[in-house]
Amino acid sequence: MAVALELMIMIFIMNLCATNATQSTAHNNTSWQNNQGSAQESYNFVDGSHVRTLLVRKGTSKSYPKFGFGFLRNGTTDEIFYLVTVRFMGTITSSSNHQNHPPVILWFANGQSPVKENATLEFTADGDLILKDVDGTRVWSTETSGSNVTRITLDGNGNLRLYDAENRPHWISFLHPTNTWLPGQRLHVHKMMASTNSTTSLSQGKFILSLSPKGIEVFLNMSTVKRFQTIPYRNYFLNMSSAVLNKSAILVFNKSGSHITYDVAPRSKFHYMRLEPNGHLNIYQLDNGYSDNADLSRDEHYGDCIYPTKCGNYGVCSNGECTCPGSSSYFKQSNDSENGFSCAEVTHLSCQFKHLQRFLKLENVTYFDFVPHLINIDAEGCQRACLGNCSCKAALFRYQGSLSTGNCSLPTEIYTLRNSTKVISGYNDITFIKVQLPSDQNKLSLLFMLLLSVSAFLLLVIGASIYLYKRWREGKRRDKSTDESSVHVANHLVKFSSKAMKSATRDFQIRLGRGGSGSVFEGLLNDGTKVAVKRLYPGENRGKKEFLSEVETIGNIHHFNLVRLVGYCAERSNRFLVYEYMCNGSLDKWIFHKDRIQTLSWDIRKKIIFQISRGLEYLHDYCNPKIIHFDIKPQNILLDRDLNVKIADFGLARLIAQDQSHVSTMPKGTPGYMAPELTRGNSITAKIDIYSFGVVILEIICGRRSSNPKGGDYLVDTLKVKAEADRLCDLVDKKSEDMQSHRDDAVKMIQIAISCLQKNLHRRPSASMLVKVLQGLTKLEPVTDYGFLSFAVVEATTQEVVPIRSSPITAATLSGPR
Numbered sequence: 001m002a003v004a005l006e007l008m009i010m011i012f013i014m015n016l017c018a019t020n021a022t023q024s025t026a027h028n029n030t031s032w033q034n035n036q037g038s039a040q041e042s043y044n045f046v047d048g049s050h051v052r053t054l055l056v057r058k059g060t061s062k063s064y065p066k067f068g069f070g071f072l073r074n075g076t077t078d079e080i081f082y083l084v085t086v087r088f089m090g091t092i093t094s095s096s097n098h099q100n101h102p103p104v105i106l107w108f109a110n111g112q113s114p115v116k117e118n119a120t121l122e123f124t125a126d127g128d129l130i131l132k133d134v135d136g137t138r139v140w141s142t143e144t145s146g147s148n149v150t151r152i153t154l155d156g157n158g159n160l161r162l163y164d165a166e167n168r169p170h171w172i173s174f175l176h177p178t179n180t181w182l183p184g185q186r187l188h189v190h191k192m193m194a195s196t197n198s199t200t201s202l203s204q205g206k207f208i209l210s211l212s213p214k215g216i217e218v219f220l221n222m223s224t225v226k227r228f229q230t231i232p233y234r235n236y237f238l239n240m241s242s243a244v245l246n247k248s249a250i251l252v253f254n255k256s257g258s259h260i261t262y263d264v265a266p267r268s269k270f271h272y273m274r275l276e277p278n279g280h281l282n283i284y285q286l287d288n289g290y291s292d293n294a295d296l297s298r299d300e301h302y303g304d305c306i307y308p309t310k311c312g313n314y315g316v317c318s319n320g321e322c323t324c325p326g327s328s329s330y331f332k333q334s335n336d337s338e339n340g341f342s343c344a345e346v347t348h349l350s351c352q353f354k355h356l357q358r359f360l361k362l363e364n365v366t367y368f369d370f371v372p373h374l375i376n377i378d379a380e381g382c383q384r385a386c387l388g389n390c391s392c393k394a395a396l397f398r399y400q401g402s403l404s405t406g407n408c409s410l411p412t413e414i415y416t417l418r419n420s421t422k423v424i425s426g427y428n429d430i431t432f433i434k435v436q437l438p439s440d441q442n443k444l445s446l447l448f449m450l451l452l453s454v455s456a457f458l459l460l461v462i463g464a465s466i467y468l469y470k471r472w473r474e475g476k477r478r479d480k481s482t483d484e485s486s487v488h489v490a491n492h493l494v495k496f497s498s499k500a501m502k503s504a505t506r507d508f509q510i511r512l513g514r515g516g517s518g519s520v521f522e523g524l525l526n527d528g529t530k531v532a533v534k535r536l537y538p539g540e541n542r543g544k545k546e547f548l549s550e551v552e553t554i555g556n557i558h559h560f561n562l563v564r565l566v567g568y569c570a571e572r573s574n575r576f577l578v579y580e581y582m583c584n585g586s587l588d589k590w591i592f593h594k595d596r597i598q599t600l601s602w603d604i605r606k607k608i609i610f611q612i613s614r615g616l617e618y619l620h621d622y623c624n625p626k627i628i629h630f631d632i633k634p635q636n637i638l639l640d641r642d643l644n645v646k647i648a649d650f651g652l653a654r655l656i657a658q659d660q661s662h663v664s665t666m667p668k669g670t671p672g673y674m675a676p677e678l679t680r681g682n683s684i685t686a687k688i689d690i691y692s693f694g695v696v697i698l699e700i701i702c703g704r705r706s707s708n709p710k711g712g713d714y715l716v717d718t719l720k721v722k723a724e725a726d727r728l729c730d731l732v733d734k735k736s737e738d739m740q741s742h743r744d745d746a747v748k749m750i751q752i753a754i755s756c757l758q759k760n761l762h763r764r765p766s767a768s769m770l771v772k773v774l775q776g777l778t779k780l781e782p783v784t785d786y787g788f789l790s791f792a793v794v795e796a797t798t799q800e801v802v803p804i805r806s807s808p809i810t811a812a813t814l815s816g817p818r
Contacts, residue, residue, distance in 0.1 A: 024057045025153045028127055034071045034081055034119040041065070043088075045102045048075025051086060054121065055154040064091050067158040071119075072105065074200040079116055082202050083109040083131055083140065085158055085173060087270065089286055104272065104286070106158045106180050107173045109140045111202035112624065123152060127170070129162065142171045143766060157182065175777060178202075181262075181273040188775050189213055189258045190614075194221070195275045206309060207279045211260050218281060218297060220308045220368075223413060225558050228308050228368040231281065231296055233260070238283060238294040251283060251296075258775075279307045305418040308368045312342020314433070316365060318419040325417070326360045330435045347436040351390040359383055359395065359432035366420040366429035367396055372407035374528045382408035383432050385527050391494045392527070395432040410527050412494075493555050494567030498574040500526075505533050513586065513635070515649065523578070530581040531566055547575045554650045557623055561615035563638055563648040579648065583641050586648075588634035591700050591733075599735050602742040604643055605700050609749065610774045611645035612637060612693060616767035619647075620686040628684070629653050632692035633673045634699060672707040672714070676759050687761040690770070694756025701746050701753070703733030716757065720789035723754065755780045759788035 023040070032038040032054050039052035050073045059066035065088050071081045086103035115133045122130045127149025131140040148164040149171070155161060160173035174185045177193045189212065195205035208219040215232040219225050233253035249269070253262045264271040270286040273296070281297040299306035304320045311322035314331055324331040324343035331343040349357065374385060379397045386395035391412040399406030414433070422428050502508070504523035512520045518536035525531055536547050547570070554565045569576035584590075587608065590600055600608075612632075619627040629636075630652035638646040652669065669678060675691035677684065695706045698715055706715045722728050732746045733739045739746055752773060758764050765773065765780055772778045 024055050024155075025151055026055060026123060027151045028123050028149060029125045030123045032121045034115060034117060034121075039070060043100055043103075045075075045100045047102045049073060049102055051084075051103060055152070055160075057154045057156055057158070064088070067106075067154055067156075068103070069154045069160055071115075072103075072108075080114040081116065081119065082111065082114055083121065085154065085160055087158055087272070087286070089291070104180075104284075105202075106182065106272065107160070107176070108178050108202050111178065111196065111204065113139045114202070115139055127162070127164070129171075143768065144171050157184070159185075170778070175772070179275050183263045183267075183271055184261055186259050186261050187211055188777070189260065193275055195277050195279065198277050205277045207275055207277075209275045209281065216281065216296075218275070218279065220279070220415070221558070222415075223558075224564070225560070226308075226369045228279075229297055229299070229306060236283075236294075236296060238264070238285075249285060249294075279309060301424045302418055302420075305416070306368075308415040311416040314343035314345070314414050314417070315341055316362065316417045316419065322416075325362055325365075325433055326435070329438075330360060330433075345436065347438050349393070349434060349436050353436070354387065354390070356437040357387060358435055358437060359386075360435050362417070362431040362433065364419055364421055364429060365417050365431040366398070366425060366427075367394070367409070367411060367414070367417055367431065369411060370396055370398060370407075370409045371411075372398075373410045374408040376405055377408050378404045379406070379430060379432075382406075382410075386410050386432070386434055389525075389527050392434065394434055397430045397432065398427045400427060493551075493565060494578070496567050496569040496576065496578060498569055498571045498576070501533055501535070501569050501574075501576045501578075504531065504578075508535065515635070522581070529566075532579045532581050534577040534579065536575040536577070547577070551577065557618075557627070559615060559618045561611045561645045561647060562618070563646040580646075582638040582646055584639035584643060586635050587637035587639060587645075587696075587700070590639070591634060591703055592705060599703070599733065599739075600643075600700075601736070601738045602745065605739070606745075606749070606774075608637070608639075608643070608645055609697055609700060610771070612647065612696065613767055613770040613774055615645060615647040616686075616689055616693060617771050620689070620767045626686065627653050628686050629689050629692075631669050631673070632689050632696060633670050634696060637696070672705075675761065677761055685761060686767070687764045690756045690764045690767065691761075693767075693770075694753040694764075697749060697753035697756065698731075701733065701739075701749050702731045703735055703739075716789055719750075719754070720786050723786045723789065751782070752780065754783050754786070754789070757789060758783065 034052065036042055036052070039054065040056055041053050043051045043053070045051075051068060051070060052072075053065065053068040053070040055069040056065045057067040058064070067085065067087055069085045070083070072084045072086065073081050082105075084105050085107045086105055088103050089101035110131060113133075115131065118134045119139075120132045120134075122132065124130060124145065126145050127147050128145035129142040129152065130138060133139055142162060144162055147162075147170045149162045150165045151163050153161050153163065157174075161169050162171040163169055174182070177185070177187065177191070179193055179196055181187065181193065191211050193209045195207040195209075197203045197205045204221075206221055208221045208225065210217045210219065212230070215230045217227050218229045218231070219227045233255060235253075236251040238249040238251055249271070250265050251262060252265075253260065262273070264283065264285075271283060272286075273281065273283050275281055279297070280295050282293040282295055284291060284293045297306065298304065302317075304310055305317035310320075311317045312334070314325060315322045316325050322341040324333055328346070330346055332346055334342045334344040374382065377385075379395075379399075382395045382397045385408060386392040389410055392410045393414045394411055396409040396411065397403075397406055398409070417431060420429050496504075501523070504525055505521040506524075508519075508521045510522040512522055512532060514520070518534050520532050520534045523531045523533040547568075551565070551568050554562065555568070558564070563582070564580045565577065566580060567578040569578075591605075616629070616632070619629060627650075629647065629650065631649060632647070636647065636649040638648045640646060669688075669692070673692040673695050675688040678688060695716070698719060699706055702715060704715060719728075719731065722730055728747045728750050729743045731750060732743050752770070756764055756770075769778070769780075773780055
């Protein structure tokens, strides 16, 4: 009996030790280091990768781990680690075994910023999960501080969850997908995922996936974001090629309200969907270490030629095979693309030698991004338009019956071209690729130019002397501010001349608006593109700084809810910014309109508020350095044809490093929208944009300005009175019957605005939190004390402010679309 009791105690102790060794839950006030000592288990894999698990969820057999959360090192270097959740494949044995099948990465935290050995993951006492590199740099966080989070759990589906003491989830990894989507994982319409750069580097790649109401849209994200495919929500029979795995799997998409899920039968296998570095959307099936996949995005007509990087730059794809266009006189094969094929120009295009440019005609060849810039034009007119535009790389002509009537597209960058027929596309396509003739084909022209140069040498010497003398005198008076030549301009931006700006605007005939730094005019470029031209006031140092800021900021970032900068002009005191044209103007013209016919419906206002939050989330969380706009107001919110939001006017924007919490600056912005901390000139964070956003939400819902230029109460003061009297419904726009019928929803939106207006910036929600709230994924803590609601006039000050460390204006780097 005693022996049996002793045996039972030993078994209990062994089970207890095993439980502690493979726990799937941890509580706050816990810290792990990225080394062998902190890991529960360490595993090596046949591809050279290595995983150190912090949390482990075992399979039903309890003999080997099924899911893990911890640090992963890829097989290329010992210095790069990512914080990941993984699905283990097959039977996993000890760390000394290098024959384990590589794990499947389901989610990762720090794709843009891998950490090193001895980096720290801290689950703080106030509920925030923070990843810091070995030097203490803050790399990533769940931003759940102050949410009463007490524990973190890795569940049986590989989902990482943070719970509070009442077992309510506050952060879920499934709501923050990276490049992988699992069956049953519920994603909101418009949710975005991005491919990785490669299978070993988890930094953002070239492709983006977005869930639209009609299907999965896949985009190429290079200098601009361009859609190349839409995969409809329907049932798919997956043709798995492996004889080991099930060949008859069926994928079914399910749409419920504004959420999308999918399922795959049979459920006995493990499936996952992944956006690959080459743009393929694959569905995988795993079984005991074996893997097989089917490609959802492969087109039935174009096959692999549907992918815009299949043949690299300028390559022509036909039946999955790549060739370079024309003869070797114009293009040569190179191996600088991820597919091992690309075409390089033998002689690069030169605007200086436009007279040596010709076209290479390719019949029945088209491009994935055909945007008609000119309509009802003939093929020759299309070519002339391309020759007249220095940035144009090809003239794409599409017609149905006659060459005399068709549409013309003038792309400024060329990726993979593809063979097409009218049977497939419904059109006849001709591609005219612009090529540069070698200089030796026109020696006479070059000789003539050389003779002209020699004959003018003496005049140039005299002219140069006069010029240098004038520059010397001018230098005595010139301010020492940054010159336009120092702008880090993105390659896709077009540099215009002031003469071209004058011609495009018809001598600045139609004024669209006027601001503190310049006026905006309607313009039409030579290729027929309608644009908005912002002319900055000459001779003002403030205008020059705003010009530099705006070109570098908006010129290097790309998001659906940010206005696109087409080009710029910088000629002495003449400074212009050329934007895409927004036919519906700015938001203020819609929400402050007295005409009942033009009032916006509740659904449109809600969409506008949500899209502003998405734009701010991108600026604050997914740009590196992150961007503070400083001037969010209705006049800077533009609306396109479908009333989609485009945030504009980045003249006051400031870039700060991702690991920098705040920056000191002089007060700037627009009175009525400026956060209280701007008067102090310090502790300036991205939360000042949140305050401005709160004011904009109020104006959208109430249909009135935050301040009345003719006198009267400020909107924030009225808000305080109504909030304390529990009469927020009185503020809802009375000019709109639709708004009155949605008063309850509108009041909830006003309460969100109140959270944004809190005087304590740390209590204001972040942009990413607002996106979740507006999607209905979480709720904000209700505000009960409205004492902070009062409007203070912010005046300019000349007080000297001592700045702290702040990044200079540099090109913003995209770190992850959402």
